[in-house]
Amino acid sequence: MDKFDYRVMESAEYSKETVPSIVHLNERNYLTFEGTGKFDLTDSNFKETVSAMYDLAAGIKQAASTSKQLDWFRNYEPYPLNSYWHTDGSYMLMVKQPNFTIPELLPVAKELVKNKYPQEVLDQIKFTRQEEGYEVQSANKGPLNKDSSVWDTLRNFVDQHQLTVTDDGHREVYLTNLLTVNPADWEILVRQPISHDVTSSGLEIITN
Template identity: 80%
Template sequence: MDKFDYRIDETAEYSNATAPSIVHLNERNYLTFEGQGKFDLNDATFKDTVAAMYDLADGIKQAASTSKALDWFRDYQPYPLNSYWRTDGSYMLMVKQPNFTIPELLPVAKEMVKDKYPQEILDNIHFTRQEEGYEVQSNNHGPLTADSTVWDTLNKFVDQHHLTVTDKGHREVYLTNLLTTKSDDWDILVRQSISSDVTKAGLGIITN
């Protein structure tokens, strides 16, 4: 069986288009880390946490490829890092995991990197399963700031289609690796949660 690559098989959900679209984030597995503060790769702890998320996603893939506990396995490209930023100053770092993965793979992956990262960081990275509903999205090229045009793009789309934003926070999906790509070349997919009545608007909705 061919390798699964979200960049090929889920291009609409991980779009680099600036034209807005709507995705339905159904139930899926995630690696998650809950934190407090702001996006700052100059902060050593935040940078270490980001790096640990990338490494653990790679470690789960490696563990899954040899695990006898899985019902099945398909080689895959690890999903991109994403984050959800709340208005109270808290955030969640997340990396989607294939549906065939299981929580028991995370301790194996942590063992692989235990000497690279503080134990406090590793202890606070968890394997979860959750459904997030509908989000409107648009791509931002370069660093994301309060003045980025993506906010106007999303606001105009929401207003034009009479949609309801249900959370003042937002999600950032890092289509390029934050640690190996220059910030001017980042592609960040920005998403905002919207209510389920989007289905009445007659818009195309992407579901994976």
């Protein structure tokens, strides 16, 4: 069977277009890390945690490929890192995992990198399953800040279609690797949560 590549098979959900679209984030598996602070890759602790998230996502893929605990396995491209930022300074780093993965793979992945990261960082990274609902999204090129045009793009779309934003926070999906790509070339998909009544709006909703 061919390798599953979300960039091809789920290209609408991980759109690089600035034209807004709506996604339904149904129940799915994630690696998660909860913290407080701000997005700052010059902060060694934050950068270390971001690196650990990438490495553990790769480690789960490796563990899944040889695990006898899974009902089935399909080779896949690991999903991108994303984060959700609340206005109170708390955040969650997340990496979606294929539905066939199981929590038992995470300890195996942690064992692979135990000499690279502090144990307290690894202990805070969990395997969870959750549903996040509906979000409106638009792409941003380069580092994201309060003056980025993507905010106006999203606001105008929400107002035009009389949608309801349900949280002051937002999600950032890093379509390029934060640690290996020059910041000027980052592609960040910005999302804001909206209420479920979008289903009666007549707008197209992307679901995978």
